[in-house]
Amino acid sequence: MPKYKAVIGLEMHCEVKSNSKVFSSARNSYNDTPNANIRPIDLAFPGTLPTLNLECIRKALLMSLILNCKVPEYMYFDRKNYYYPDLPKGYQITQMHDPVGVNGHITIDVDGYSKDVLIHDIHLEEDSASLDHYSTISLIDYNRAGVPLLELVTEPCLSSSKEAVAFLEYMRRVYQYADISEADTKKGQIRCDVNVSIMDEDSTELGTKVEIKNVNSFANVAAAIDYEIKRQSELKEAGRYDEVEQETRRFDEETGTTIRMRGKVDAIDYKYYVEPNIPKFKIESAWLEKIKKDIPVLPRERKKHHMDDLGLSEYDANIIIKEKDYADYFEKCVSLGMNPKVAANYLTVQIIAYLNKEGITLKDFYLIPEYLLEITTEVDKETISSKQAKEIFNKSLEEKKEPKNYLSENKQISNEGELEEIINKILENNQEQIEEYKNGKTNLFQYFVGQVMKETKGKANPNMVRDILNSKLN
Ligand code: ADP
Numbered sequence: 001m002p003k004y005k006a007v008i009g010l011e012m013h014c015e016v017k018s019n020s021k022v023f024s025s026a027r028n029s030y031n032d033t034p035n036a037n038i039r040p041i042d043l044a045f046p047g048t049l050p051t052l053n054l055e056c057i058r059k060a061l062l063m064s065l066i067l068n069c070k071v072p073e074y075m076y077f078d079r080k081n082y083y084y085p086d087l088p089k090g091y092q093i094t095q096m097h098d099p100v101g102v103n104g105h106i107t108i109d110v111d112g113y114s115k116d117v118l119i120h121d122i123h124l125e126e127d128s129a130s131l132d133h134y135s136t137i138s139l140i141d142y143n144r145a146g147v148p149l150l151e152l153v154t155e156p157c158l159s160s161s162k163e164a165v166a167f168l169e170y171m172r173r174v175y176q177y178a179d180i181s182e183a184d185t186k187k188g189q190i191r192c193d194v195n196v197s198i199m200d201e202d203s204t205e206l207g208t209k210v211e212i213k214n215v216n217s218f219a220n221v222a223a224a225i226d227y228e229i230k231r232q233s234e235l236k237e238a239g240r241y242d243e244v245e246q247e248t249r250r251f252d253e254e255t256g257t258t259i260r261m262r263g264k265v266d267a268i269d270y271k272y273y274v275e276p277n278i279p280k281f282k283i284e285s286a287w288l289e290k291i292k293k294d295i296p297v298l299p300r301e302r303k304k305h306h307m308d309d310l311g312l313s314e315y316d317a318n319i320i321i322k323e324k325d326y327a328d329y330f331e332k333c334v335s336l337g338m339n340p341k342v343a344a345n346y347l348t349v350q351i352i353a354y355l356n357k358e359g360i361t362l363k364d365f366y367l368i369p370e371y372l373l374e375i376t377t378e379v380d381k382e383t384i385s386s387k388q389a390k391e392i393f394n395k396s397l398e399e400k401k402e403p404k405n406y407l408s409e410n411k412q413i414s415n416e417g418e419l420e421e422i423i424n425k426i427l428e429n430n431q432e433q434i435e436e437y438k439n440g441k442t443n444l445f446q447y448f449v450g451q452v453m454k455e456t457k458g459k460a461n462p463n464m465v466r467d468i469l470n471s472k473l474n
């Protein structure tokens, strides 16, 4: 029974997909040789000046609009000054005074209820270089220095680790659906700072917040929040709430605990000021209107469509919107005329299991919706059984050959005349069994069915076989 109310605010960083970095022409690419993607400006060589990447601005504005934020009239940047080896310029170009979006909100689904999450702001900034620490040395890779980063800051409006993770998961999908980012947590493209405080159930005054920096997975976000709520609650319970300090902590994966890094008095003074090398410019309303048209149908709306119009269960719909690729594949199947439930079933059961097993995505999946349709149409026409359909599905995947190649060898015999001929022959050769059957050994019926199946190598339509046998024997 939690005695206190938890209050959580998130700062979610997400790397933006673009050809080049946000203020330089160096490549923005994840997997290249370390220190291959560097231009002099990335290392702050004297005399170099930043150039603004328009595509990054467009994506930042798009995300701001998706979050229902207020967009400023003019765009400009700020310098955040501090020293660290991963920050070659000695400052980060970010947005502090007039971010690309403020005062937004977005609705998410949390385990059976929906919640409107309030967005404090979203701003565009540059990423730092990445550091790799070894036992006696550290290596710096400047490929990441200057990669565009969107930082989304929520109001302190979330109340559990479950809500926090639901929000992060949903935003990850929104980034993908809008093609703003790959938002791949495994590639380190998403990093979060988590702010946690507790307060009395009936209180209206926020408690002291603790910030947990740079949590690198959603599972760790949940673990860090739960640990912090417990730690703060125990202190409060013991009458030692004054020991909860406004401080920065980090999450320690090994122990599942948070560890103090620095307190408020040690806080860095970033001495923000307007970045002088990037002129302020007006965000033209015509451009904004154009960007508005790029707002995609969001996962939540697509889920609603799948449930309300296509009859899917919430369970299936939830799986299908998990990845944009899944939703696209599913909707393509339906648009080709496939029964939505059949398509959903193939996708959520066989296809996703196959993708996970092979470690691939739908982009590299051989059985495109058009091929899957070749199989499901035959099931609809009852020319193959659903068991055979699964076999063809597997074979086609294994041998990378279109399903129609396997259809002829698997097609059921559903031609009445053909079946009758086979059955007549079998009955002729089994006079004795017919006698026994007629004398009451009725379970021999299954024997006759078995003979037909043997003769046709399992291809006879079993329902038709039963009907014909029935009319001949009874
Ligand atoms: P700071 O001045 O330390 O940067 P902000 O007020 O700007 O703090 O908020 C930073 C983050 O902390 C935001 O995500 C916000 O929602 C969250 N936050 C602020 N106050 C609290 C609180 N009392 N409890 C939990 N989170 C909070």
Ligand code: MG
Binding pocket: 011, 151
């Ligand atoms: Mg920040």
